[in-house]
Amino acid sequence: MPKIAILGAGSWGTALSIILSRSPRQHEIALWARNADLADIIARDRENKSYLPGCTLAPRIRVTPHLKEALTDAATVVCAIPSAHVRDVFTAAAKNVPAKATIVSATKGLEPATNLRMSEVLTQVLTPASLLFAELPLVLSGPSFAVEAARGEPTAVVVAAQTKESQITYDATDHAGRLRKHQAESAIGFMLANIQEQFAAPGFRLYTNFDVVGVELAGAMKNVMAIAAGACEGLGLGHNAIAALVTRGLAEMTRLAVALGAKPETLAGLAGLGDLVLTCTGKQSRNRQVGVQLGAGKSLNEILAATYMVAEGVGTTAPLLALAAQHNVELPITQQVDAILHHGRAPKEAIREIMDRPQKQESA
């Protein structure tokens, strides 16, 4: 029974522990909570009432606040920590991460201080010896409200890998180059197929993908779009307006991601379009809820003070705008959301500016 360690006992980390406990593979599962009291309460109640009420943890899930206990002998380590804390936690965890463990990032967002994607942060923090291939970890993303996935309702996500090797290009006549690329991709493909099989559970399906840049940027940007969609609703606008916003939102996400090296088809897939639709239209989205309340006139401080949940989009606008400036890409929606969140701009003005943006010809 290979062991899977999940770091982070928020909604998604807890849901993943429950999903994985249903795998026919009968994994040994450790769920690490930073807060020792929370770990004790979850272990006692067999339920995470704070972050995932109503979902029972199977006996095979061991809940612990001790990194060493969680990580020892783990074949797979899943990162499900808010993006702002990934560096700290994995710096502390690094010495306990087994040398051959597969690392899977399930965190969506960018590191505020550095603008880095989560897989980049993990690669910096974990010594090369703890990573099986250069430029891994793998990334898990897609349209997945935690409570639905934990209940076993049908959920489809992607698991992505990217290596320098997979970007090898070769001439049509260069058979050695072709073989080299094929071998590198086969090794990564094998690793992905392994996680795909390990993580599959009733109702939970994984599709492999070779574009970590696209998957991670999509996962970060869709939260910002969800804040904008929520603001539309909070302002009393209808479904037509939100559908138009989602359309422009995906175009904006695709522009930046492609400028940073992503494949456009990743943005059109589960981690892009799928997660965007879910987050912009589903009532359970925390980012959307922040937008709804902003649109209804509350201040960000009021909203954040009333919840202990993390809305990743709040901290993501600044890193996205920094990346966009470096690559000379315009992000009109992200710009306005940033202005609402951090510069006191009135949501009504900001949304009007997004909606009334002159754009005479589509996809011009």
Next chain:
Amino acid sequence: MPKIAILGAGSWGTALSIILSRSPRQHEIALWARNADLADIIARDRENKSYLPGCTLAPRIRVTPHLKEALTDAATVVCAIPSAHVRDVFTAAAKNVPAKATIVSATKGLEPATNLRMSEVLTQVLTPASLLFAELPLVLSGPSFAVEAARGEPTAVVVAAQTKESQITYDATDHAGRLRKHQAESAIGFMLANIQEQFAAPGFRLYTNFDVVGVELAGAMKNVMAIAAGACEGLGLGHNAIAALVTRGLAEMTRLAVALGAKPETLAGLAGLGDLVLTCTGKQSRNRQVGVQLGAGKSLNEILAATYMVAEGVGTTAPLLALAAQHNVELPITQQVDAILHHGRAPKEAIREIMDRPQKQESA
């Protein structure tokens, strides 16, 4: 004051008459209803209580059951008739359509008997003399619940044109070819810009597009996807499942449309992604409602007997499958929706087959 005639007094035709009555251009507007009693009642109540309750018709909107009265001196003729009746109505109307009128199709769907798009049907029925350019009419489409647009809530749609001339290709050194293409596109561009300006109204924005094939196929296919999304909900599946379905739905729509000559970016735009998101997630969608009831166990006959509204998706699956067969494209979702609607397949089995379809690698 140029006159605009709208044929069809359903939800969307009525909404368009109300939107256009708010244009600063102060159009003369005629709204034609096939049913003389309905025309009388709308004219008396200044409201279409059957199809668009709660929205007042301005005095400038003349409601009539007489084609000649509606069409005489019209500079623009809008088709807002259910797809199954467009040929009949326009065959009867043809002799009254002014020779230089601009024709705008606002109908989404395919003609069941012929698999033709609405602009193709209109081109067959209207004599060349009544069309200013070959292969027009224009097409209006996008995410637009009628009641929201009629209330003046922000709504963005596309208006599209396509001519043989716009498909002229030329060599980089062929200056005459380049000029010919430029002139043709300029003429069409002028026509589109004219409609864009004529139809713009507070809250209602139009974007120009040069891909009628893509716009019309998207408008037809999204209704089928909405039936599938509704069936998921009727079966009790969650938002994660619907988000995954929307993602695969857009891929399926794009596959067929591109095989028929559309541009992929049209499918990623307002008429594609935008309208798909609206129709699959918004409670007001009639097609989605049909799906919800099918998923909950009702028969198609029961559902159709209980409404006088048209759910375009019901009649669209067969033409789509015929087109797909001609072009050797697979439409797994459309296939299953067709089986539910017309071949007695249990929704639960059909949706399971869609969700469980083996697809190990994304966008493979």
